[in-house]
Amino acid sequence: MSTTKVIIFEDEFLLANDLKRQLNQYGYEVIAIFRKAEEGLRYLDELGNSNAYPDIVLMDISLAGKMSGIDAAEIITSKYLCAIVFLTGMSQLEVFEEAFKTKPFAFLIKPFEVHQAVVSIKLAVYQKKLENQLRRNSEELEMTVNERTKELKLAKDSAEEAIQLKNTVLSNMSLQIREPMYGILGLSAMLKDEMRDKPNLMRYAQYIEDNAKHLFTLLNNIMSLSNDPNTRSETT
Numbered sequence: 194m195s196t197t198k199v200i201i202f203e204d205e206f207l208l209a210n211d212l213k214r215q216l217n218q219y220g221y222e223v224i225a226i227f228r229k230a231e232e233g234l235r236y237l238d239e240l241g242n243s244n245a246y247p248d249i250v251l252m253d254i255s256l257a258g259k260m261s262g263i264d265a266a267e268i269i270t271s272k273y274l275c276a277i278v279f280l281t282g283m284s285q286l287e288v289f290e291e292a293f294k295t296k297p298f299a300f301l302i303k304p305f306e307v308h309q310a311v312v313s314i315k316l317a318v319y320q321k322k323l324e325n326q327l328r329r330n331s332e333e334l335e336m337t338v339n340e341r342t343k344e345l346k347l348a349k350d351s352a353e354e355a356i357q358l359k360n361t362v363l364s365n366m367s368l369q370i371r372e373p374m375y376g377i378l379g380l381s382a383m384l385k386d387e388m389r390d391k392p393n394l395m396r397y398a399q400y401i402e403d404n405a406k407h408l409f410t411l412l413n414n415i416m417s418l419s420n421d422p423n424t425r426s427e428t429t
């Protein structure tokens with residue numbers, strides 16, 4: 194199990210070193226202490242490896258430099274995704290309201306016992322793990338949705354291609370069938386004209402014509418299966 198890494202931002206040198214010593218006794222690794230936010234931010238920028246980033250940042254609200262702990266916490270939270278635990282001797286409500294905007298994991302009011310710090314760190318580590326797991330789950334879900342969307346688009350494109358192919362086949366089939374059928378109808382009409390005085394043969398010519406028209410009706414019913422209006426024809 195990896196050791197929890199901690200960075201302390203605290204302008205009181207003795208307090209910071211005493212806190213480091215006690216946290217080390219509890220198995221935490223305090224990798225750096227800074228009196229100024231600017232120095233700590235430079236240090237984090239130079240790490241360049243997310244595996245080297247601290248798990249917990251103990252952040253005093255009032256620091257020695259021009260930048261406040263609240264400003265530093267906002268940058269650290271957005272860039273390095275570290276869990277922030279504020280250290281402060283202040284109790285004014287407006288200070289806490291400002292600090293809450295950075296979404297800290299806990300507050301420690303000075304003076305505090307080391308076991309209070311340990312409890313806050315443990316809670317922050319646990320909450321951070323849950324937050325990271327939720328973020329990973331969200332990313333995995335987004336990837337799954339994106340992949341599924343791509344699959345559905347491919348399926349939609351394939352279906353549209355199949356429909357277009359069906360329309361093309363039906364259209365070609367319609368043309369290939371209609372041309373000889375028009376010839377049959379034309380011939381049957383000619384036969385009827387030639388056989389007006391021959392009733393028996395006239396019935397055969399009418400039978401040919403009726404069956405040709407019936408075939409046209411069947412063909413038009415087949416064409417109605419297509420969504421392409423260009424493949425539809427009126428019954429002849």
